[in-house]
Amino acid sequence: MATPEQQKFATQIDANQQALIARLAEAVAIPSVSGDARYRKACFDMADWLLASLTKLGAKGELRPLGKQNLEGQQIELPPVILADYGNDPKKKTILVYGHYDVQPALKSDGWEHEPFKLTFDEKSGRMYGRGSTDDKGPILGWINVIEAHQQVGVDLPVNLKICFEGMEESGSVGLDDLVEKEKDAFFKGIDAICISDNYWLGTKKPCLTHGLRGIQYFKLAINGPGADLHSGVFGGVVHEPMTDLFAIMSKLVTPQGKILIPGINELVAPLTDEEKKRYDVMEFQISDIDEATGSQTAISDEKQQVLMGRMRYPSLSLHGIEGAFSEPGTKTVIPSRVVGKFSVRLVPDMTPEKVVEVVEKYINEEWKKLGSKNTMRLDAEPGGKPWLADPNHYNYRAASKATETVYGVKPDLTREGGSIPVSLTFSEILGKNLLLLPMGRSNDGAHSINEKLDISNYIKGTQLLGLYLHEVANAA
Numbered sequence: 001m002a003t004p005e006q007q008k009f010a011t012q013i014d015a016n017q018q019a020l021i022a023r024l025a026e027a028v029a030i031p032s033v034s035g036d037a038r039y040r041k042a043c044f045d046m047a048d049w050l051l052a053s054l055t056k057l058g059a060k061g062e063l064r065p066l067g068k069q070n071l072e073g074q075q076i077e078l079p080p081v082i083l084a085d086y087g088n089d090p091k092k093k094t095i096l097v098y099g100h101y102d103v104q105p106a107l108k109s110d111g112w113e114h115e116p117f118k119l120t121f122d123e124k125s126g127r128m129y130g131r132g133s134t135d136d137k138g139p140i141l142g143w144i145n146v147i148e149a150h151q152q153v154g155v156d157l158p159v160n161l162k163i164c165f166e167g168m169e170e171s172g173s174v175g176l177d178d179l180v181e182k183e184k185d186a187f188f189k190g191i192d193a194i195c196i197s198d199n200y201w202l203g204t205k206k207p208c209l210t211h212g213l214r215g216i217q218y219f220k221l222a223i224n225g226p227g228a229d230l231h232s233g234v235f236g237g238v239v240h241e242p243m244t245d246l247f248a249i250m251s252k253l254v255t256p257q258g259k260i261l262i263p264g265i266n267e268l269v270a271p272l273t274d275e276e277k278k279r280y281d282v283m284e285f286q287i288s289d290i291d292e293a294t295g296s297q298t299a300i301s302d303e304k305q306q307v308l309m310g311r312m313r314y315p316s317l318s319l320h321g322i323e324g325a326f327s328e329p330g331t332k333t334v335i336p337s338r339v340v341g342k343f344s345v346r347l348v349p350d351m352t353p354e355k356v357v358e359v360v361e362k363y364i365n366e367e368w369k370k371l372g373s374k375n376t377m378r379l380d381a382e383p384g385g386k387p388w389l390a391d392p393n394h395y396n397y398r399a400a401s402k403a404t405e406t407v408y409g410v411k412p413d414l415t416r417e418g419g420s421i422p423v424s425l426t427f428s429e430i431l432g433k434n435l436l437l438l439p440m441g442r443s444n445d446g447a448h449s450i451n452e453k454l455d456i457s458n459y460i461k462g463t464q465l466l467g468l469y470l471h472e473v474a475n476a477a
């Protein structure tokens with residue numbers, strides 16, 4: 001049951017829908033792709049835009065520079081982190097909210113139905129399409145919408161907020177861990193609990209709270225051969241081909257059934273207990289949820305438990321792409337002279353990025369030697385992110401559960417997420433406070449994919465949920 005103050009806030013969010021949607025359209029129009037140097041200015045524009053929105057509402061904030069990074073051979077400035085305070089009443093709890101304003105790359109030619117950086121509406125389905133709509137611009141604007149609506153209806157926000165929005169999450173959160181360490185007794189001092197809205201429901205109907213994330217370790221495997229691309233009629237059968245070498249190695253990483261072939265990886269995984277196994281039974285989920293989210297019937301298993309554990313509690317290895325390979329239409333008969341294969345491993349407890357790098361390097365070196373190729377091979381490991389697991393028996397989770405029941409009328413599922421948010425473990429370890437993941441979007445939102453979307457109802461109710469969570473956590477014990 002909502003209190004009269006909570007009701008006033010929620011009603012204002014409903015009444016102000018059009019303005020909130022216009023705010024999301026403005027944010028989506030800024031192509032803040034962190035992984036591509038050509039969009040770096042847009043990342044800075046996005047940070048300015050967010051800081052201006054927060055400042056207009058009375059938050060006290062700043063852009064914190066993180067130094068430079070090497071991207072595509074250039075030294076460029078990292079996107080700044082926004083650190084802002086809203087309220088500093090010592091009688092209130094202080095909640096740290098985190099989100100990211102950078103997005104994954106998107107081109108219309110990837111197969112999008114509409115321009116990815118123009119929020120496009122489908123009136124019939126009530127969906128808003130655009131890059132970043134669900135990951136993670138909708139959710140971070142949710143926090144701004146909450147502050148604004150409280151002001152509009154004259155209801156006091158019952159907690160102090162510390163806001164941390166970063167612009168490198170989709171590219172390994174470079175620089176953020178150091179900032180958290182440096183600021184633990186300054187900006188981050190006095191925090192009671194942490195909330196992140198940057199993940200998804202398990203299906204399309206029922207909300208959830210999330211208490212775990214997988215980590216990630218990304219690799220680039222470069223094979224260098226001839227001094228230039230060659231004619232395959234003239235040099236095929238004559239030289240060692242980099243792409244052939246790369247395929248030979250990449251085909252030995254994982255089976256089509258998803259089994260990781262690297263010795264030593266599966267041994268790092270914490271054993272499954274009977275109690276944990278039971279938790280997957282009670283989650284409201286069907287294989288058809290996966291089919292709907294993927295737009296296919298390609299799930300590896302037909303067993304609900306297996307599918308859930310494959311996402312939440314076991315590691316996975318995915319092959320992402322090959323730089324330098326011929327990928328245009330047509331039949332160019334080229335032997336590419338240099339190719340870079342990209343793959344990543346999703347990490348679960350008790351795996352660490354360091355240990356994974358060690359076993360992957362050892363295995364690839366051994367497999368490379370077996371090829372007997374005269375080409376050269378180099379394996380680079382990107383900065384890794386550790387897995388994270390939190391205690392859901394905490395007032396932070398009870399508050400979110402109560403707020404979910406008020407907004408959606410159901411008790412949320414308790415899930416673990418297959419994706420990664422590298423700073424989660426850093427926050428938990430360095431700040432020593434409970435962290436909760438409170439998703440806004442649905443499993444079929446297409447984050448990182450073409451036609452990413454956020455349902456209008458999820459944006460509106462999701463904003464109400466973030467607001468009511470703050471009301472519940474203010475009084476929770």
Ligand SMILES: NCC(=O)N[C@@H](Cc1c[nH]cn1)C(=O)O
Nearest residue numbers: 135169170171172198216419420
């Ligand atoms: N919404 C969280 C998310 O999408 N995280 C990314 C993080 C990432 C990307 N590259 C390296 N880390 C994810 O892929 O899980």
Ligand SMILES: [Zn+2]
Nearest residue numbers: 100135136198
């Ligand atoms: Zn995200």
Ligand SMILES: [Zn+2]
Nearest residue numbers: 135170447448
């Ligand atoms: Zn993402």
